[in-house]
Amino acid sequence: MDKKITRREALKGMFFASVGLASGGAILRSCTSSGNSSSASAASAAIPWTEAPEGSKVDTRTWSKMGETLGLLGLGCMRLPSLPSEGGQGGFGHGGHLDQEAVNQMIDYAIAHGVNYFDTAPAYGESEVVTGKALSRHPRESYKIATKMSNMAFGRQEPTLEAAKTMFETSLKNLQVDYVDFFLLHNVTNIDEFNKRFRDNGVFDYILEQKAAGRIKHLGFSFHGSNATLPPLVDLYDWGLVQIQLNYADWKDMPANWGPPQGETSSEYLYNYLTEKGIPVLVMEPVKGGALANVSDALAGVMRERHPDLTPAGNALTFVGSLPNVMITLSGMSNMEQLKENVSIFTGFEPFDDKEMAFMQTVADLYKSNVHIPCTACSYCMPCPHDVNIPGNFRVFNTASDSLNIPDPEKKDKNYNKKKKAFLKLYNELDKGARADQCVTCNACLPKCPQHISIPDQLKMISDLVAKL
Numbered sequence: 001m002d003k004k005i006t007r008r009e010a011l012k013g014m015f016f017a018s019v020g021l022a023s024g025g026a027i028l029r030s031c032t033s034s035g036n037s038s039s040a041s042a043a044s045a046a047i048p049w050t051e052a053p054e055g056s057k058v059d060t061r062t063w064s065k066m067g068e069t070l071g072l073l074g075l076g077c078m079r080l081p082s083l084p085s086e087g088g089q090g091g092f093g094h095g096g097h098l099d100q101e102a103v104n105q106m107i108d109y110a111i112a113h114g115v116n117y118f119d120t121a122p123a124y125g126e127s128e129v130v131t132g133k134a135l136s137r138h139p140r141e142s143y144k145i146a147t148k149m150s151n152m153a154f155g156r157q158e159p160t161l162e163a164a165k166t167m168f169e170t171s172l173k174n175l176q177v178d179y180v181d182f183f184l185l186h187n188v189t190n191i192d193e194f195n196k197r198f199r200d201n202g203v204f205d206y207i208l209e210q211k212a213a214g215r216i217k218h219l220g221f222s223f224h225g226s227n228a229t230l231p232p233l234v235d236l237y238d239w240g241l242v243q244i245q246l247n248y249a250d251w252k253d254m255p256a257n258w259g260p261p262q263g264e265t266s267s268e269y270l271y272n273y274l275t276e277k278g279i280p281v282l283v284m285e286p287v288k289g290g291a292l293a294n295v296s297d298a299l300a301g302v303m304r305e306r307h308p309d310l311t312p313a314g315n316a317l318t319f320v321g322s323l324p325n326v327m328i329t330l331s332g333m334s335n336m337e338q339l340k341e342n343v344s345i346f347t348g349f350e351p352f353d354d355k356e357m358a359f360m361q362t363v364a365d366l367y368k369s370n371v372h373i374p375c376t377a378c379s380y381c382m383p384c385p386h387d388v389n390i391p392g393n394f395r396v397f398n399t400a401s402d403s404l405n406i407p408d409p410e411k412k413d414k415n416y417n418k419k420k421k422a423f424l425k426l427y428n429e430l431d432k433g434a435r436a437d438q439c440v441t442c443n444a445c446l447p448k449c450p451q452h453i454s455i456p457d458q459l460k461m462i463s464d465l466v467a468k469l
């Protein structure tokens with residue numbers, strides 16, 4: 001911190017002190033992009049952040065057991081920019097070819113600003129090849145590369161030893177390196193699945209041989225299971241690191257993400273367990289796939305009032321970086337503006353104290369209890385054979401949620417009565433026969449919704465809420 005300017009010093013004297021920050025009104029910003037999401041809300045886009053000065057570097061942490069000093073921010077290479085003719089955003093999963101020139105520029109900027117951890121995987125389409133090309137233009141000691149053993153059954157790659165050997169050799173070739181710094185067994189959920197993919201077929205022994213030969217420096221796994229399935233995996237080996245999903249919204253309770261429900265899960269449990277075991281934590285999804293960059297204007301306003309110099313994404317990243325056993329906060333970035341904002345947050349990093357961490361749990365509660373249903377009122381789902389006014393019910397709910405006015409049936413909120421009255425007034429304006437409780441779950445509407453909204457589930461959520469009120 002000594003030679004670096006802090007974020008707040010950098011912002012000192014900027015215009016934000018003189019405008020109505022808490023009002024939620026329009027505020028100018030020094031950079032014009034949408035920050036951590038291509039579709040960031042007006043509220044998040046309106047908050048100023050300033051680019052880290054030339055020559056400055058992100059803060060680092062030293063991990064003595066593994067003998068590494070790493071920048072707090074890691075560049076996730078899963079959503080690298082695709083060619084402008086193919087949309088320009090997030091190559092993997094979007095079917096486009098990656099834009100090598102744009103990736104080169106991002107990686108050059110990252111390395112110049114002290115970001116030295118680059119995360120890719122065979123499962124990320126062209127990512128390994130493009131990342132390898134960009135990194136190979138820099139001295140090998142200036143970056144750490146992390147890749148994975150992606151032998152999940154995606155219909156392409158069976159978990160055989162031969163396939164694993166080919167995958168590992170291809171990764172080294174793609175990345176143009178003769179060793180990888182961090183090697184992770186990709187998307188592990190529980191011990192049975194781990195045994196099937198890595199132990200019964202001899203793949204784990206092969207990986208340990210590669211490690212002994214110096215072709216892998218540190219070994220870990222990326223975890224997508226539950227609180228209960230983590231400990232047996234941790235006990236298997238002296239892991240160098242474990243990658244988990246961690247963000248303020250999932251801190252107390254994380255919904256199942258991939259595959260069948262995994263059981264009770266929270267970032268807090270996973271983080272604390274790994275910390276007790278002395279294993280550094282690598283964080284994925286710090287902004288929940290962009291969702292925490294893209295919160296409602298009202299929720300962005302709550303955060304802005306408390307932390308005027310942070311965007312919603314900045315709040316999410318600062319929450320993660322404030323946890324001392326977080327080795328790297330990995331953010332999948334799709335353009336230079338996202339990278340610059342993230343670098344600015346971790347340059348002269350100012351962690352949240354206990355009070356601020358607790359405040360973020362208040363934000364998490366508001367986020368969870370004021371879900372926005374992404375209905376565009378297109379009416380393709382209409383008419384409902386049972387006369388339910390689908391978009392009308394969703395409009396009522398969203399009107400309340402977007403202003404953080406969903407009444408909490410637990411009545412913990414001091415404004416409960418006011419919120420309840422306002423919500424029921426809106427709901428009761430719908431014809432009785434058109435309200436959410438008239439849905440018989442026939443599912444006729446489901447395939448018609450271009451937003452893929454689970455319409456009957458959302459209607460049930462609304463009618464359950466009304467019943468509780």
Ligand code: SF4
Binds near residue numbers: 385390438445
């Ligand atoms: S699932 Fe509910 S809302 Fe959808 S068509 Fe059937 S009754 Fe109507």
Ligand code: SF4
Binds near residue numbers: 375390448
């Ligand atoms: S089709 Fe989907 S987005 Fe359109 S009105 Fe119905 S629920 Fe809303």
